[in-house]
Amino acid sequence: MSTATWVTHRKRGSGALKYTILAIIALPWTVMPVWMLVVNSFKTESDSSVPSLALPTTWNVVENYATVFTEGNYLTGLRNSLVVAVPTILVVLLLGSMAAWAFARSTRMTLRGAYYLMAMSIILPPAIVPTVFLVTHLGLTGGVAGYMLALIGTRLGVVAFLATGYIRGLPIDFEEAAEIDGAGRWQIYWHVILPLLRPILFTVAVMTMINVWNDFFFALYMLKGTDNATLPLSLYNFANSGQYGVRRNLVFAHVLLTSLPLLIAYIFLQKRVLSGLTEGGVTG
Structure with a gap:
């Protein structure tokens, strides 16, 4: 040897x-x-x-587990969590990737300032009280629409920040070639930028899914009634419903069922998440 x-x-x-x-x-x-x-x-x-x-x-x-399903409103919470999470993630990815493309390719100081301002939302905690105040004055408090609006606004910064750095590492040749062929801005975004962003957007989608799925504070202040409660809020209401204290066995069962969808998603999607974190630029 x-x-x-x-x-x-x-x-x-x-x-x-x-x-x-x-x-x-x-x-x-x-x-x-x-x-x-x-x-x-x-x-x-x-x-x-x-x-x-x-x-x-x-x-x-x-x-x-039967008690969790019957008394803990698990199925209602699961439905509401899916209704909130799926559209929120789609809108966040769409708007965040559009903003990231503008931030990455523009040299305007206004857009650069907007980029740094949006990136600050990653460091600073969400302002729950002003957000609730704004949503209340818009007449959207208590329902899913206002809650989704708050989630979208507070999660856009992460998508825009990560996607901007990713786009800056991509060659501009494809965009210029599409523009020479007569493609408009929307066509370039949809047929060139979006396919190139799939790895990072998939990773950000999983991260946003975890964040939105586990959100509690916005749900506590913005969702009214058990019919609108998401899984974390259903768990909170269920944990405090015991007449003689917290029924820990049922709370543990509810926590397990609440985490189960994310666990299943992680098992099947972990390879794609890791590849999205490590992949950069375009090869070939």
């Missing part, structure tokens, strides 16, 4: 050992919370009053 080959094998071995050690250290911190969540959702109310990692003494699986 040559020296170069020996050095390569040694580097690979040390790298594998390093990642193995990191995985062993990180595994308990990721597995234990999930195990506690699952195992306590199987217990009776008395057994789960003090959450632990132990198996249930009395299994109460069917009763717990």
Whole structure:
């Protein structure tokens, strides 16, 4: 074996050992919370009053999850979360990618200032009180429309920021060629820019989905009534509905069911998310 080959094998071995050690250290911190969540959702109310990692003494699986569906308004919350999340993500991706194209290709100071102002929304927390005040004066409070408007406005900055950096790394040749062929601005965006942005937009869509799906504070202040409640708000109402305190076993079951759609999406989409984060520019 040559020296170069020996050095390569040694580097690979040390790298594998390093990642193995990191995985062993990180595994308990990721597995234990999930195990506690699952195992306590199987217990009776008395057994789960003090959450632990132990198996249930009395299994109460069917009763717990049936109660979540019947009393916890899970299906209504799931429907409302989907109704809110899907249109919000589509609008955010459309408007954010359009703004990113303008920010990336323009040299105007006004647009550059707008870009930095929009990027600041990533650092600064959403102003809930002014947003609620504005939506109330527009007559949209209490329903899904005003809630979606608030989510769109507060999530545009992330899309525009990430997509702008991505577009700046793309060659302008395709856009110029399409313009020479007589394509308009909308045609260039739809047939050139949007296909090139698919990797980053897919990643941003998953990130926005997680953010919107787990939103609680805007939902708490803007959605009125159980018929409009999303899953986090349904969980909050359900956790506080116990006459003699929090029924932890049912809360754990509701949390698990609330997180289940995101977990399924992550399992099937993780490779595309990682490729969207690492892919840059255009090859070929």
